[in-house]
Amino acid sequence: MVPVIKELSSFYGLPLSTIAWALTLGTDIGGNGTPIGASANVVGLSVAGKAGIRVTWLEYCKVAMPSMIISIATCTVLIYLRYLR
Numbered sequence: 001m002v003p004v005i006k007e008l009s010s011f012y013g014l015p016l017s018t019i020a021w022a023l024t025l026g027t028d029i030g031g032n033g034t035p036i037g038a039s040a041n042v043v044g045l046s047v048a049g050k051a052g053i054r055v056t057w058l059e060y061c062k063v064a065m066p067s068m069i070i071s072i073a074t075c076t077v078l079i080y081l082r083y084l085r
Helices: 002-012 016-033 039-050 057-084
Strands: none
Touching (some): 016 057, 039 057
16 A cells, blocks of 8 residues: 555645555554454454354444444544644
8 A cells, every 4th residue: 555655645745644644543443343354353253253152243343333433533533633734
């Protein structure tokens, strides 16, 4: 993604650090919203499955999505306050 964000930075005239932080936080925290969005989620659900605890996609998303949305919204505000004002 580095070439892509470099191109976006030059095209839109935004500092590269702003786009890099947005990409980093969006992918890292955004991946927590679904069972396959982050490797830790896959491992955790695999361990739970081996212990006999079945977690469906919908059950996982019902718990994880609100938390992920709050985290992403917080990151968006912080990026705006730090880099875009």
